Amino acid sequence: MRILPPPLLTLFLLLTAWQMSLSCAADGKARATQPNFVVIFCDDLGYGDLSCFGHPTIRTPNLDRLAQEGQKWTTFYAAANVCTPSRAALMTGRYPIRSGMTSDANTVLFPDSTGGLPASEITIAEALKDLGYATACVGKWHLGHLPQYLPTRNGFDSYFGIPYSNDMDRVDKKTSQFELAEQEQFQAYNCPLMRDEKIIERPTDQRTLTKRYTEEAVKKIHELKDRPFFLYLAHNLPHIPLFRSSGFKGHSPAGIYGDVLEEIDWSVGQVAAALKDIGIEKNTLLIFTSDNGPWLTFKTHGGSAGLLRDGKGSSWEGGHRVPAVMSWPGTLSPGIVYQMGSTLDLLPTFVSLAGGTPPQDRILDGYDLTPTLKGTGPSPREEMFFYKGAQLYAVRKGDYKIHFATYTAYVKQEPVVHDPPLLYEINHDPAERFDITPEHPELLEELKVLAQKHRDSVIPVPDQLASRTRRNN
Numbered sequence: 001m002r003i004l005p006p007p008l009l010t011l012f013l014l015l016t017a018w019q020m021s022l023s024c025a026a027d028g029k030a031r032a033t034q035p036n037f038v039v040i041f042c043d044d045l046g047y048g049d050l051s052c053f054g055h056p057t058i059r060t061p062n063l064d065r066l067a068q069e070g071q072k073w074t075t076f077y078a079a080a081n082v083c084t085p086s087r088a089a090l091m092t093g094r095y096p097i098r099s100g101m102t103s104d105a106n107t108v109l110f111p112d113s114t115g116g117l118p119a120s121e122i123t124i125a126e127a128l129k130d131l132g133y134a135t136a137c138v139g140k141w142h143l144g145h146l147p148q149y150l151p152t153r154n155g156f157d158s159y160f161g162i163p164y165s166n167d168m169d170r171v172d173k174k175t176s177q178f179e180l181a182e183q184e185q186f187q188a189y190n191c192p193l194m195r196d197e198k199i200i201e202r203p204t205d206q207r208t209l210t211k212r213y214t215e216e217a218v219k220k221i222h223e224l225k226d227r228p229f230f231l232y233l234a235h236n237l238p239h240i241p242l243f244r245s246s247g248f249k250g251h252s253p254a255g256i257y258g259d260v261l262e263e264i265d266w267s268v269g270q271v272a273a274a275l276k277d278i279g280i281e282k283n284t285l286l287i288f289t290s291d292n293g294p295w296l297t298f299k300t301h302g303g304s305a306g307l308l309r310d311g312k313g314s315s316w317e318g319g320h321r322v323p324a325v326m327s328w329p330g331t332l333s334p335g336i337v338y339q340m341g342s343t344l345d346l347l348p349t350f351v352s353l354a355g356g357t358p359p360q361d362r363i364l365d366g367y368d369l370t371p372t373l374k375g376t377g378p379s380p381r382e383e384m385f386f387y388k389g390a391q392l393y394a395v396r397k398g399d400y401k402i403h404f405a406t407y408t409a410y411v412k413q414e415p416v417v418h419d420p421p422l423l424y425e426i427n428h429d430p431a432e433r434f435d436i437t438p439e440h441p442e443l444l445e446e447l448k449v450l451a452q453k454h455r456d457s458v459i460p461v462p463d464q465l466a467s468r469t470r471r472n473n
């Protein structure tokens, strides 16, 4: 090695130190511009269930305020109409047909299912972890409860929650679900509550579930505040059976369903207050939405899709279109967004805002919504594909939606195949009442071609929902 004379050595060391300080400053700057992400995901909350979306007797002042100060999206779609596929889509930015997480054999994963989200899928948590984020999952997972499928194996540093739906592991099958909820019989459901990969309570006392999820979420925000973080808070409620803590009993003029919603709204207020108290609200994008439409068969224990047709399980608008409220003070362009967005778009949007590039080695179905968030451009989303299980039932492109088949979840009728398909002009007719097929043969052809192009892009993969050991749920 050549020895430098002392003056040159000093200059070399000074230059090296200067270069190092420059690169550290750049890293620090990049880190400082990486926003936090908080996703609050409800289960079976309908399009019409928030007061800011028109509900006359459910009061959601915290969400109303966030919607007023931030963005209210009126045309935001879950990418499936039931729990497991919808969550797979949110986590991966891909229609669940691509990951094997939607199926004609079973609608969702059950406690005796053996499948789950394949390790080959890239979750939002994994993508953000690669960009230096801390990650926390609180609440319902429903992408596989066996160890290899848990949140902790899918990019999350920690997990606290029930790994599937709160009506599963039902022990008392004689008493009606309505009575069990009204009598607060949480023991009738032997649901496990997990911390990371261990069961810490069984049955879960669901009366305090929303409260405990909230406390955990607030604790995580305090713990992670000094680095960019992604917090996924997925409430088990308002999926039946309905439970709420003692302070919310009789809270709402809308009955037990209203009580549950008003406690969730309180929870949103707690999370928003924590961000504000710490002083990180201006560096945090918070998104509140739902996994699918309301479970209409449960009458007053299910929610409302407002003016939209049908609900959970259906490819009518009421099954897929969900309320979405977004908050990011100082960065979001406030107002009502009428353009399309989807839970599919969260992964590419978050990765882009964090300074990364979405996965390039696979088909992604999500779009980067940054221009719409910041008010610099229209939403890049122009189409949506609607599945029931593994079958493509409907397609929306721009203002028009075509139904190849429909399923009326409310009365659990057999699916009806439509030939010719039904066609609706969705912005004029959001309730999908007036079929305009005869007037627009050219649109029918265009949408059929788009549907076929989508079908052709799907590579067959193993069905993760098909295999079960007992089939007793």
Ligand code: MG
Binding pocket: 043, 044, 082, 083, 239, 291, 292
């Ligand atoms: Mg659901």
